[in-house]
Amino acid sequence: MIEVRRLRVLRALADHGTVTAAAEVLHLTPSAVSQQLAALETEVGQELLERRGRRVAITSAGRLLLTHTDAILTEVERAEAAMRQHADGATGEVRVAAFATAISLLVAPSLARLRSSTPGLRLVVRDAEGHQGVTQLLDGEVELAVAVEHRGSPRPDDERLTQIPLYAEPFDAVLPSNHPAASAKSVELASLSSDGWVTPSVGNPVRDVVLLACEQAGFQPRILHCSDDFRSVAALVAAGAGVALVPRLALRDSPTGTAVVRPLSDPAPVRRVFVAVRPGSADHPLVAATVKALAEAAACL
Template sequence: MIEARRLHILRALSDHRTVTAAAAALHLTPSAVSQQLAALEQETGHRLVERSGRGVHLTAAGDILLRHTNAVLAQLERAEAELVAHSSGAAGTVTVASFATGISLAVAPALVHLARAAPGIRVRVLDAEGDASLPMVLDRQVDVAVAVEYRGAPAAGDARLTRVPLYAEPFDVVLPAGHRLAGADRVPLVELAADRWIGPSPGNPCRDVVVLACEAAGFQPAFEHQSDDFHAVVAMTSAGAGVALVPRSALRGVDLGGAVVCSVDGVAPTRRVFAAVRCGAEEHPLIRPMLEALGEAVVGRGKPAADAVLPGGEVPDRWAMT
């Protein structure tokens, strides 16, 4: 008989690729992870993990068990949701991780909706970039992530997650007031190929949006300055330090100083924002109202890229947004 709690060990090793990182994510010691893995291998009769340099990777048998692990853990999430609904209903705490602008545009307004619709639910909010919040959901550190698409993110059909699109927003060009294109209404990105750039740090999902947009225009942006604070990016641009692409919502209420904002000529780079929970947890009586409140909060902010997608392609009608 395979113990379900040991399946969390297997998935953490697959996600984090080292025993130390998996142990940290699960709040265990590395020796405890190794012991649980050894017990799981004894239970299954197969070697599940092999060392690869300083890390580990799953064997063929490990990959087979991982596919079943995702299904088993999702079903356990559903069972927990039904039991909580049966015993206590919507009263308890939900933890949400979101990047800063997502907190302003989606999470904070959702708290207002939730206070009216489900006053028994208490929400804890953590500030975390999208590339950090999704692993936090998978590692059970938070219940809901508000994240953005980025290279390396779990795909829309990932069997571990249920995703609910929230909104999409374009990026605008921010230029120094003395820039040769500062008077234009729309700026072709290719015209900025030779400029110095100011952008987010590597790993920030917004950097991926900027880099992919510039690559589509035929060049690699030369980042001379880096900051994850868009107020700082605008301030640097105002000082003439370079050009930037900034999400439109991040420019609201910002003192532009000596900077000007222009639209992108052609298809504007866009960040697509979604909420994600562990597959099976979307029906939890504490989590479902949070997802619905997020949907209510962002109506009209920007059409999402697609309807909500569940593993297997199922679309929950109550979350489909127009």
């Protein structure tokens, strides 16, 4: 294997013409330069130099190696600069796990912000519904997770995580257009107890919030259909498949067909969204920049 430092010696010799001059530039002794060049010839298995009195000439094999040397030394310099920037927190990759709505409302706008404010950051996004985001974070697969508070969430004092609230949004009722409550200004959740329901699938935190809200309203919903895509939920409701509760921002700017969206009477259930990081990486400049961008995006909702 060719030693990069020996290529630097060959380049210095080619630039300055003598072993003595190359040694001065490299802050080595002439003997050390000669030893490095001899070792390089051994590594490539060919003569690289012709001795001509006090001077040396580069052989054709040496000139061929020099054409690669310049490219190699340039890439090594780039790699060294990149590693220095990484050590300083100026460049690197941050992986973010988030559920679909958070990707569109928070992560995508943050990516755009970070592209200009932190150009050395490469954001990698993973769609993670339900408990997956926090699980991936604890397993070291991502550096940040945007998730929803629910009964199975880590406690705020969980020492494995640093949790930062981002936003909270109420749930709205999604009703078929011919539903008796469709014309009301607000809907009492208990009035939907006899309807069939469309909910997210088991394991989705939104389903847990919906079930808890119905339980507190005094009934258990009769679940007929399941979908984790809120546009699909709205389409099923519009087709008369049942009623649903959906986080308000989840259907913002999304078509709901003939389905009607109405606010719930107080107390309405709330979806609370947070970003979590591992405490050991919370202060890393790139992680902190990403959290800041997410919080700024959340403040604009």
